[in-house]
Amino acid sequence: MRLHKGGLEGRGLSWGIYALTRSSYIFYIYNIYSWEEYCDLSQKTLMSLNLSLAELELLTQLSEKKEMSKSAVLRQALRMMAVIEERINRGERLYFESLDKEKSEVVIL
Amino acid sequence: MKTTFRLVRQDGLVVDADLLPLSSDHLSQFERIWKRMLQPSSEHDSHWDWVRKHRKVSNLPNYEAYALECDQMTEGLMFLECDFHHSRLEPDKNLVYVDFIATAPWNRPSIQAPPEYRGVGTALFTFAVQRSFELEYKGRVGLHSLPSAEKFYNTLKMIDFGSDDNYENLKYFELSTDEAMKIAERFG
Numbered sequence: 001m002r003l004h005k006g007g008l009e010g011r012g013l014s015w016g017i018y019a020l021t022r023s024s025y026i027f028y029i030y031n032i033y034s035w036e037e038y039c040d041l042s043q044k045t046l047m048s049l050n051l052s053l054a055e056l057e058l059l060t061q062l063s064e065k066k067e068m069s070k071s072a073v074l075r076q077a078l079r080m081m082a083v084i085e086e087r088i089n090r091g092e093r094l095y096f097e098s099l100d101k102e103k104s105e106v107v108i109l
Numbered sequence: 110m111k112t113t114f115r116l117v118r119q120d121g122l123v124v125d126a127d128l129l130p131l132s133s134d135h136l137s138q139f140e141r142i143w144k145r146m147l148q149p150s151s152e153h154d155s156h157w158d159w160v161r162k163h164r165k166v167s168n169l170p171n172y173e174a175y176a177l178e179c180d181q182m183t184e185g186l187m188f189l190e191c192d193f194h195h196s197r198l199e200p201d202k203n204l205v206y207v208d209f210i211a212t213a214p215w216n217r218p219s220i221q222a223p224p225e226y227r228g229v230g231t232a233l234f235t236f237a238v239q240r241s242f243e244l245e246y247k248g249r250v251g252l253h254s255l256p257s258a259e260k261f262y263n264t265l266k267m268i269d270f271g272s273d274d275n276y277e278n279l280k281y282f283e284l285s286t287d288e289a290m291k292i293a294e295r296f297g
Contacts, residue, residue, distance in 0.1 A: 066203065080192050083169050
């Protein structure tokens with residue numbers, strides 16, 4: 001069953017494996033946790049992260065500006081990136097609009 | 110985070126209701142039961158199609174969809190946008206934006222008097238505030254209100270920013286951190 005934000009049918013993503021075929025990688029997803037468990041922030045996974053000094057400085061700046069922990073900033077950034085990926089995959093385009101209502105497309109490769 | 114809320118039933122009894130991720134059962138009850146009562150009414154949301162709305166946002170990680178359930182019946186529905194909206198009170202900061210929120214038709218005095226349950230809107234809104242704290246947005250919540258709900262948001266001490274011509278001239282309301290803390294203490 002597919003992971004579905006909003007919890008349709010209530011099954012969540014748990015783990016996955018890559019399998020190498022002749023021409024491509026295939027990613028298998030296995031569902032073990034319920035949606036509630038999947039979303040439960042008390043079940044966080046600790047991971048280490050390698051950042052350059054510049055990246056760390058950027059993260060610190062955002063964390064201070066938004067008065068959020070670095071973890072919360074990274075979680076939000078991850079969700080935002082996934083939204084952009086999903087909408088680009090749907091064939092939509094991303095624009096910024098200036099105060100003069102001038103639109104410029106953000107080209108995502 | 111609290112997911113059980115108290116509602117007051119028509120006979121005065123206080124009952125528990127569960128805040129759950131939106132499921133196909135909730136959408137089915139909307140289709141079969143809510144719609145039949147809402148469509149002939151003059152409610153401002155009588156044209157809202159929650160199934161279609163959910164289909165549009167269900168794969169987007171910034172949206173969260175919830176239902177308030179009591180005695181296996183859907184008593185309220187809510188969509189939250191959690192990542193892209195900025196506060197007007199504190200422009201550098203994010204907030205939880207209540208994209209859609211509705212109580213079941215039989216909980217509205219304009220359709221059924223007395224209503225079946227009271228407290229559905231407060232329960233849903235309290236959850237949005239809790240979600241904002243959890244995301245480290247310090248309880249900030251924003252929304253555009255239908256005219257019939259403006260009084261409710263005023264009682265919650267949300268700040269009224271007036272009509273928004275980018276949003277069908279609906280009034281924009283925002284909850285400050287101070288008021289959010291009071292709501293979390295009172296209802297959370």
